[in-house]
Amino acid sequence: MKAAVVTFPGSNCDRDLAVALERAGAQVTRVWHKDSALPEGIDLVGVPGGFSFGDYLRCGAIAAQSPIAGALRDHAARGGYVLGICNGFQVLTELGLLPGALMRNSGLTFLCKPATLRVVTADSAFTSGYAAGQQIAVPVAHHDGNYQIAPEGLEALRDQDRIAFTYGPGINGSVGDIAGILSENRRVLGMMPHPERAADPATGGTDGLALFEGVVSTLAHA
Numbered sequence: 001m002k003a004a005v006v007t008f009p010g011s012n013c014d015r016d017l018a019v020a021l022e023r024a025g026a027q028v029t030r031v032w033h034k035d036s037a038l039p040e041g042i043d044l045v046g047v048p049g050g051f052s053f054g055d056y057l058r059c060g061a062i063a064a065q066s067p068i069a070g071a072l073r074d075h076a077a078r079g080g081y082v083l084g085i086c087n088g089f090q091v092l093t094e095l096g097l098l099p100g101a102l103m104r105n106s107g108l109t110f111l112c113k114p115a116t117l118r119v120v121t122a123d124s125a126f127t128s129g130y131a132a133g134q135q136i137a138v139p140v141a142h143h144d145g146n147y148q149i150a151p152e153g154l155e156a157l158r159d160q161d162r163i164a165f166t167y168g169p170g171i172n173g174s175v176g177d178i179a180g181i182l183s184e185n186r187r188v189l190g191m192m193p194h195p196e197r198a199a200d201p202a203t204g205g206t207d208g209l210a211l212f213e214g215v216v217s218t219l220a221h222a
């Protein structure tokens, strides 16, 4: 299973994401934001966390205009898998690959702390390693993690079982305490918490590892 991890100026979780994917068995290629094409045969593109372009304008907005963004859009349009974590989730909403927007946290502070997530659906490659309803410990680190979407969009996410993860109540103001969502074809996941920071027993637990193992094993057997 082949994965690409994109790096923008200001990304800071790209290496950790590559390591977590490799630990789960993926063959990972690193891609620079100025590349306008992905390497041949990529199954999954990882869009990492960080502060792409210094979070200027809006988090993820400038990254979404990078040369690699067109290749990412084409990959998703072909039914390719995409995983956006934190700043990566922000980039995917800016690209229109996922609905809604990430606003400033309701408490107006940067949150960097452990969080308990609830796995809402196990019906996706990304969440197939968990049971629906399972609670997992995965840290958060963001100032713009307050997920908002219009009521009809929220209804669609709920009706189509596209809410992947929720937080405990009131962490950052997100509507429905949403921490992560899936695209309509369930092949694009955006989430604010950092599973790649919970993929090694030496550094913050291993509850995030099942996400990488789930998607890697699904794609390896596809």
Ligand SMILES: NC(=O)CC[C@H](N)C(=O)O
Pocket: 048, 049, 050, 051, 052, 055, 059, 085, 086, 087, 088, 141, 142, 143, 144, 145
């Ligand atoms: N860790 C991250 O990816 C942070 C994303 C973004 N810079 C924010 O603070 O909201």
